[in-house]
Amino acid sequence: MEVLGSKDELVLALPPSLTVVVAVTRSKSSKYAVKWALDKFHLEGKVLFKLLHVRPRITTVPTPLGNYLISQVRDDVAAAYKNEVQWKTTAMLLPYKKMFTERKVVVEVLVIEADDVVEAISREVSKYENSKLVIGAAPGSRLLPIWKCPVACWSRLGRKLKSKGISSRISDHTPSFCTVYVIKNGKLSSVRRSKLETDGSINNESSDAETSASSCSSYNFSSQTDGTDHGSDSSYSHYHCPSLQLHGTHDLSIINQGSLTSKSVSTDICHSRSESSFSNNPDGQSARSSISSVRNVETDICTWDSGKAYSDASTVSSSESKIDINFELEKLRIELRHARGMYAVAQNETINASRQLTGLSKRQTEDALKLEEIRLREEQARELARKEREKHEAAKREAEFLRECAEIEASQRKEAEYRAARDAKEKQNFEKALKSPNEPYKRFTWEEIVSATSSFSDDLKIGMGAYGTVYKCTLNYVTAAVKVLHLKENPSTKEFQQELDIMSKIRHPHLLLLLGACPEQSCLVYEYMENGSLEERLLQNNSTLSIPWFERYRIAWEIASALVFLHNSKPRPIVHRDLKPANILLDQNLVSKIGDVGLSTLLPSIPSVNSSQPPIYKDSGPIGTLCYIDPEYQRSGLISPKSDVYAFGMVILQLLTAKPALALPHKVETALEDGQFMEILDCKAGSWPIKETNELVVLGLRCAEMKQSDRPDLNAEVLPVLEKLKQIANKASHSPPSAQPAPPNHFICPLLKEVMEDPYVAADGYTYDRKSIEVWLKENDKSPMTSLPLPDKNLIPNYSLLSAIMEWKSKKP
Template identity: 45%
Template sequence: MGEKRSARSLNEHLALPPPPSPGVAVAINGKKKSKYVTFWALEKLIPQGFSDFKLIHVRPPITYIVTPMGKAISISEARAEVVSDYRREADSKTNEMLLPYKNMFERRKVRVEILVLESHDPVAAIAEEIAGTGVTKLVIGISVPGFFTKKIDMASLIATAVPRFCTVYVVSKGRLASVRPSDSESSGRITFERMERDSSTSSSPDSSSPRAHSRNNHEIANMDGGAVIPANYSFVSHQASNMSDGHPSVHSTTDNNQKLRAELKHVQDMYATTQTETAEAFQKVIVRAFEPHRPCNFNVMLHFLFLFGFWLQLTELNKRRYEESEKLMKLREKEEEAKDSASKEKQRYEETMKEVKKVKELMMKEALRRREVEIKAERHAKEKDKLHASLISPGIQYQYYSWEEIEVATSNFSEELKIGVGSYGTVYKCNLHHTIGAVKVLHAGETQLSKQFDQELEILSKIRHPHLVLLLGACPERGCLVYEYMDNGSLDDRLMQVNNTPPIPWFNRFKIALEVASALVFLHKTKPRPIIHRDLKPGNILLDHNFVSKLGDVGLSTMVNQDDNSSKLTVLKKTNPVGTLCYIDPEYQRTGIISPKSDVYSLGIVILQLITAKPAIGITHKVEEAIGDDAEFMALLDMKAGPWPISETRELAALGLWCTELRRRDRPDLKDLIIPTLERLWKVVDKAQNLRGKTPSGPPSHFICPLLKGVMNEPCVAADGYTYDREAIQNWLRENDTSPVTNLELPDKNLLANYTLYSAIMEWKSNKQ
């Protein structure tokens, strides 16, 4: 009776306020393991009747921005619009990171509220959010397991800070690792499956043993059927790391010492608790063994002696563990002191190196002044050589780049800037005179490649067309060609969705077919000699940021003679047909005779790939088999492009099959039949765009002046490395000595004309007209 009265008074003393409305919160840091946490919460808590979820993500506040030159500046020093753009980009990245988790909830058809908090202290932010919303269950992930790791475990800190009315579940690799129950669960009846099994066996002969009694009063079972967690276990600190990716929390030596002392205090508490529980259990065994009505026999005495010896061993073991933990804490404190000393030494070393660097910079400035005259002389010599070359070959016009300029623009041909590798050369992304481009370096050591280089340089330097890739310049002595940079890569990469690129919409594919056909007509009608491409394929069709297609890689093109008295081309015999398998004209392959109809065959294969996004091999047979049946034909289409108009798409497929006839004379004429058909089908695209809202076709981003927010008329480079419109930056510099973008002081107010970018802008403006 005494025990019952004391238990009742204890429960009355620990009476809790009524619990808040039920809800579940899932805290994630956005890393890969966060998906395990979310999946566990959905799998385990939805069957319990929970349908309202909150997804919490904490990121650090934005206090600085990074300039293109790699410098970090405070947001208080940057212009408001720059800070706004930087913050908008950060929000976009956060939303993109949270999208897969949102989709997980939507697939399970449960309501979810996504909360993005900004704080340098994720633990306090999560605890404050739980306290304010009344969430009753919180699911978090676990860091590195173990009692004595280097830093405090984020899961432990969160579980300690969260209000006691909320149950905290810690999940590791999709399984429940531990539970910190709420006050109501700790004082009430535990409803977990394993605890119910323990209670159900309480009437068995062993249910009254000290071991069973201790387990029923001090353990709760893992919801996944895993390890049993003591109810009085307070989360031991493991490792503290910022929940926001890429922004680790910085702790001082004082904070680390405080956390080490907290770990020691926790071990001491656990030691005392274990001692108390063991003594209580041992006392109950003695009382049970020597009750007046229970006969004392030899077996009971042996059992008592065994338990007594076990208790002595356990006591000694706990004592040793406590002593070892104290030693370990002292070693950790010494380690932190050593690290602090090393950090100060490193700081002094860095300050010394800065002074050395300043002296070197002064020496370099003096050397640069003496070298300036030499550089100017070399520049004048190069300009003279360019003028001489233009006088010798007045028909070929291109910007000359030296090999040294190409090396600098590609960071010495860095692997990170490599765009692709073909049969005839390697393509790198480059930055020449503050203009983004793509430089193709032909493989050295082959005579045939020099012919292809000369062929491509001659063709692209003489002709211009909106759907032919723009040649910016070349380095003839090293076999380098510099083109405009196409943001969306090749048509082949986009159709096959290399690197998980988004698919091309169906109406853009109609437009691409018309653009490629118009580029071929232009080549075939070139004067004085028509040009046949001979290597038309999706890999040689490039797309800019607005999905405008441009034909490139004309290194295998050939010029044919044309009779002035005839509108038909005189074909040439070629003993060795060139091109790419599956795209080569079968008749050209068999006879070696080339004609414009050879490009028509390749165009037909490209059209069939545009509507199916399938490899070229066997594609004509697949389309022929399916085109007569609506179901089979729809199954063959690339449905990732959106809802195709079935009638117009079938007509486009029929046009593609017509172009791939085996005999040249059976194929349609490019100018008289193919172009009119594609123009008529384009009206469907135009109508679809009007219904959806026309896609903006603005200028490339590097054409826009940061001050005018419009296309530059006369681009020039300022001392901060950014390109501006000359009139706009001159007006700015009359009243300011700082950069309009970085807000930092400019070393000088000199301006350098960007002729390459000026030519590209003029070309773009002429095409818009």
């Protein structure tokens, strides 16, 4: 500490602030370096700690396919990798920051990206004038311990050591004004002192030597005055303050006694001053040491004064001895006044140091508050960035989902357009095939049919009945069904010609269309129906296509309209005689058409004069399928249009129940009487409307009455009812179902009891809607499901569940 000014004004020069930089890495030695720096410097007054970490520059990004330059990857991938590196760095520095926090020491963390660690540390340390650098020794380094190297020759010895470790290279490249400490296993391994410390030590030694020399020359002058050599005396050599000047220079010539005693006292005082003058400790220790020294000097002077006076009064009698004693006493009094002045200086220094310490503590507290505020703002900014990133990801996923939906819709629309174009083309081909200048049907050769069916391959067989086998084929670029009849008689028999004549002349939307024939081989070519027969869709359990109830209403009306057309044909009505689900075919749109109209149909006679009675024809040969044959026809042999009404009633009951025809009317009647009608309905058809379905089942039972007279008229009674049911079916087919299927349980939020919009996983492992769980966590610290305390309030988005919910919503009708 340097004293400035005169005896009336003393100004203290405060020491500059100290910056301690601790360079850390992932190695264990960095932990020892931080602990050593805290133990060494955190109690030395105004100290600013900086935690320095140098990491390599990010130039490449690792991927499963190898490392790629950061300019070669997408921006989001590069940003994600940088965030990961930043997170790892923060996690690595967290234990070191915790060591400072536990000691209640404020520390500034510096993370530098550089390829050269030594250059980066040197450049950072050069920013602070009064600084010290603490580093951990690298494993395997062999630096000379400090206790084996004298301080005076350390700088020369440090230059001679050539270590290849990074700690040695850092010491060599660090600026000379910075002291470098190398810590190994928690102990000081080596130190490279700064130039300021080295020069200060040399200057202090030379200053002491010069002071001693000046003291000797001063007292050589006093010895020559009286011609006596008393040796060198350094009592006044260190004092240049005007308050220490003697009262008269002529008194120096009579000093001949007590020089040795005064020398010892002066030396003690000078030693006390030198301790106070050259101390650099800013916490007031120099002041306390100066006060202690001054008090010791006062005690010594008083003791010496009384003892000396008593001895001289008893032994010295001459006047010269008295003058010499008085001079010595005056000199001691002057030194005592100077010591008291030094005591006052020490007190002022203590007060100033205390004030500065209070100011520094206040500034430190303010800086800590500002740092905490900055940290909170940083956390808020990170949270805001996280939420924005999540919103961006959700919007991106939603856009991707909408794009996929648009692609699916476009694909479906394209497929529908393709089907419409194909249907239009097939219709044109049908019309071309039906146009014949000489005959009402197109003739095909046997060779064409054999070639189209691949010689009647079993792979192309689509049906087989009592009258023939049906094959799928392509004739004149038209997909068709070829029916090869098994006739033992001549192909030109009455039955074959009858079917050929009837089917080639009549046209109805719900009658199977005849495209052509090969009369020579008894082959009939019909249009191809993609969905097969009604029997396959109703009675086969392996059927993948279930028919909704409103489609079944429509099919019943289509069959009835086709039967009415046959029964009212001119010049003579036609009775089908073999109506059953196996002869009702469905196209790709589930439109029904009746097949086998001609072969199993017997034309009745001309109606009688009384037109109110239906035409009746007597036939002794049984034609048809058991369970669908009119019971009255079986008993009397009389056949009429009411015979088809009975078979139609059986078809209606099968449309409702999807059960075999054997004893079906009895089962349905029993269910109606027992109040279990809804239980026998086909559940695959969906939710049947009770009122309309009950009306249809009653109509089916009326049609299936045993007597023809009890059966309703097809045109006057049956068709109007089916017309009304068809209109209800059309409305149901174009409107969404009234009851939506319930969502899966894991789609429901436990708090809202509704389908989640933005599912998030909480710390208890359960998934909640984000808004609801955030409101819950603001007021509660426990799980809403288990009522146990939550370890944290972090929320993680459940992307897989969100994707499943969005897919479920897209499939809702």
